[in-house]
Structures are given as C-alpha cells and as structure tokens.
Amino acid sequence: MNTAKQTLITIVGPTAIGKTALSIQIANHFNSDILSCDSRQFYKEMCVGTAVPEAHELAAATHHFIQNRSVFDDYSVGQFEKDALQTLDALFLKNTTQVMVGGSGLYVDAVLKGLDYFPKVAPEIRATLNLELETKGLLFLQESLKKHDPETYKTITLDNPKRVIRALEVCIGSGKTYASFKNKEKAPRNFTNITIGLNADRALIYERINQRVDLMIANGLIEEVRALYPHKHLNALQTVGYRELFAHFNGDCSLEAAIEEIKKNTRRFAKRQLTWFRRDPHTIWFDYKTDLETILKICS
Numbered sequence: 001m002n003t004a005k006q007t008l009i010t011i012v013g014p015t016a017i018g019k020t021a022l023s024i025q026i027a028n029h030f031n032s033d034i035l036s037c038d039s040r041q042f043y044k045e046m047c048v049g050t051a052v053p054e055a056h057e058l059a060a061a062t063h064h065f066i067q068n069r070s071v072f073d074d075y076s077v078g079q080f081e082k083d084a085l086q087t088l089d090a091l092f093l094k095n096t097t098q099v100m101v102g103g104s105g106l107y108v109d110a111v112l113k114g115l116d117y118f119p120k121v122a123p124e125i126r127a128t129l130n131l132e133l134e135t136k137g138l139l140f141l142q143e144s145l146k147k148h149d150p151e152t153y154k155t156i157t158l159d160n161p162k163r164v165i166r167a168l169e170v171c172i173g174s175g176k177t178y179a180s181f182k183n184k185e186k187a188p189r190n191f192t193n194i195t196i197g198l199n200a201d202r203a204l205i206y207e208r209i210n211q212r213v214d215l216m217i218a219n220g221l222i223e224e225v226r227a228l229y230p231h232k233h234l235n236a237l238q239t240v241g242y243r244e245l246f247a248h249f250n251g252d253c254s255l256e257a258a259i260e261e262i263k264k265n266t267r268r269f270a271k272r273q274l275t276w277f278r279r280d281p282h283t284i285w286f287d288y289k290t291d292l293e294t295i296l297k298i299c300s
Contacts, residue, residue, distance in 0.1 A: 006092045006191040009299055011101040012108060012277045013198035014270035016208040018288050020053050022198065023101035025292050026299065027061040030097040034063045035084055037102030037111060039077070040239055042069045045228060048221045049241035051212065071228070071236040078117070081110040088191065097299075105276035112193050114186030121173030129165045130233055144168060149177040157272060161238050194299055197277055197285040209266045216241070217259060225249075240265045 009026055011019050027034045036042075040050040044067040052067060064087055069075050084100075088111075091098050102108060109115075133141055141164050146153040148171040157163050167178040174181075200208075225245040228237055232246045241262050248258035277283060284298055 005096050007097045007299075008088065008112075008191045008193045009097065009099050010108060010112065010193055010195045011099070011198065012103065012105075012195060012273075012283065013288075014205055014273045015051070015103050015266060016212045016270070017198045017200060017205065019101050019103065019198060020057060022196075022292075022295070023099050024057060024060045026296070027099045029292070029296060030095065030099070030299075032061075032095050032098045033091050034061050035087060035098065035100040035111075036063060036065045037080075037084070037100055037104055037107040039080075039102075039104040039107050040236075041066055041102075042075060042080075043067065043071045043236050044069070045071045046224070046236070046242070048216050048219050048224045049239075051216070071231065071234050074235075077106055077110050078115055080107055081115055084111045092191065103273050105273060108277075112189065112195075114189075116182045116184055116186075118170050118178070118181045119174045121169045125169045125173050126165060126235075129168055130235070133161055133165065133238075134233060138164065141165065141168060145171070148172070149179055151177065151179040155179075159268070162235060195280060195283040196295060196298070197283045198288045199274070199285055200288045202271075205270055206267050209270060210263050213241075213259065213263045213266060221245070222255070240269055 009030075011023050011026070013019055023034050026032075038050065040046060041052050042065060043050070046052075047067065053063065058066065065080070065084070088098060100108070100111060129141065138159070138161050141161070142153070142158050145156070145164055145168050149167060152167050156167055170176075170178045170181065199205075221241065222245060225242050226249065228242065229246060229249050231237065232242075237243075237246075244253075244258045244261040244265065247253050247261075248255055253261070286295055
C-alpha cells in the first residue's frame with residue numbers, strides 16, 4: 001500500500017460555524033466517508049443537545065462515530081483514537097482520500113497526532129471524584145488539582161469538570177503528576193493531513209450559537225434532558241446544554257436562566273475551541289462563507 005498518497009482532510013472550527021455542511025460537500029467531491037470527532041455526538045441518547053446532523057445530512061454521505069455509543073458506556077478518547085485509526089485503515093483501502101470533522105480538539109489531536117498515554121486508574125477513584133463534584137462542587141476539585149499538580153492546574157481548562165477529574169484521578173492513582181506523563185514520543189501516522197479551519201466574526205458566531213440553542217429548545221431539548229435527569233452523574237452528560245438544565249430540574253434556577261446559561265457557556269466553549277485549533281500553525285483558515293471551489297484548491 002502506498003501510504004504516502006493517503007490523505008485525511010480534517011475540518012475544524014467553533015460550534016455552529018457550518019463544519020457539517022462543508023464536510024458533506026468535500027466528502028461528496030471525493031466520494032469519501034466522514035469520520036465525526038465530536039465527542040458529544042457519539043451518544044445515541046444525546047441527539048438534540050449535541051446538534052447531531054439531520055437525517056438528510058447523514059444520508060448524503062456515510063458517517064462514522066455518530067450515535068454509535070450509549071451514555072452508559074465508558075468510552076475514552078484513547079479508545080476513540082484506536083477505533084478511528086482502524087476505521088481509517090479500512091476506508092483508505094477503498095479511497096485514498098477521507099474526511100474528518102468535529103469540534104472536539106482533543107479528539108482531533110488523538111487521530112492526527114496521537115495521545116499521551118497514562119496509567120490505568122482504579123474506577124473507584126473516578127467514582128469518588130464524581131461524587132465530590134456533585135456534593136462539593138467544581139471549585140473543590142480545582143483546588144485539589146492545584147495541590148496535586150500545579151503545572152496542570154495552570155494549563156488545563158478548569159471549567160471542564162471531565163478534564164479536571166481526569167487529571168486528578170491520574171495524580172491520585174499513580175502518585176505522580178498528570179503533567180509528568182505528557183509530551184512523550186508518539187507513533188507516526190500513515191496518512192497526510194490537511195486541516196481546514198472555518199471562522200467568522202465573533203459577533204456572528206455568537207449570534208449563530210444563540211439561534212442554535214433556541215432551535216434546540218424548540219426541537220425538544222428540555223424533554224431530552226429531562227429523560228436523562230436520573231442519570232445526570234454520568235460522565236457523558238457533564239457537558240453544556242445538559243448541566244444547565246439539570247440545575248433547573250434540581251430547582252437551582254429558572255428555565256429562562258438555564259437557557260441563558262446554555263447560550264453563555266456555549267459561547268465560552270466556542271472561544272476555547274478557537275484557542276485550541278489556532279495552536280496548530282498548519283491549519284488553513286477560511287471564512288465560513290468561502291465557496292467550495294476555493295477550499296478544494298488546497299485539498300488536491
């Protein structure tokens with residue numbers, strides 16, 4: 001197999017910018033499949049709140065890793081890396097150009113660059129940390145991480161409870177800092193990657209986010225989250241759009257306040273996405289309205 005000719009076209013950018021539509025256009029042009037690396041769209045119980053592609057979009061190209069897991073499954077980014085690379089190996093046998101799309105920066109990096117590998121940790125440690133998150137709050141866990149691993153405390157996304165818990169469980173389980181396991185040499189990839197970034201003026205991104213949240217509410221987000229409320233402790237559900245409505249169902253805030261929090265936290269998430277993706281100097285950025293022909297010129 002001539003792996004030098006294998007190319008993965010990766011589309012990144014903030015939420016609600018139009019990545020799905022572009023990925024389908026590019027996949028159709030190359031007659032390729034699409035790998036989703038949106039870590040929230042893996043879960044079949046989370047449809048409305050994760051902006052899963054519409055039925056006609058899923059029918060327009062073959063998608064992988066869309067609603068293929070359950071929130072009751074323990075599915076890590078490390079397992080996703082293995083699954084995605086195996087899927088790509090099979091797809092490259094059919095077509096040497098494939099497409100990947102998503103806004104989860106860590107999952108994109110897992111496929112393109114490889115992950116840092118950490119020791120296995122007893123599940124009881126994560127269970128304890130999740131209980132502390134529920135009973136003592138995120139600030140308590142943040143302060144605990146600051147004591148265990150000041151370096152990671154300074155660099156991690158502190159308002160992401162999954163990241164904080166992950167770092168803490170490694171510290172507690174290994175007796176070493178989370179930071180000490182990072183930046184090791186990783187296995188090379190057998191494909192060339194072209195990363196396309198979509199962007200727009202911040203005010204426009206925020207407007208599109210607000211409109212998307214309103215559409216989610218109209219399409220049944222409240223009912224979807226209510227059905228998941230008994231399982232609110234699950235890791236998969238510790239995400240924007242679900243945490244805020246769980247707080248409303250707890251009686252901590254009004255529905256109107258919860259919806260405004262979803263919009264605010266989604267805007268913050270989009271800002272973090274851009275910060276993450278801009279770290280890669282090889283990403284080629286386009287305005288979200290750029291025509292397909294212009295984008296395809298850098299894909300050949």
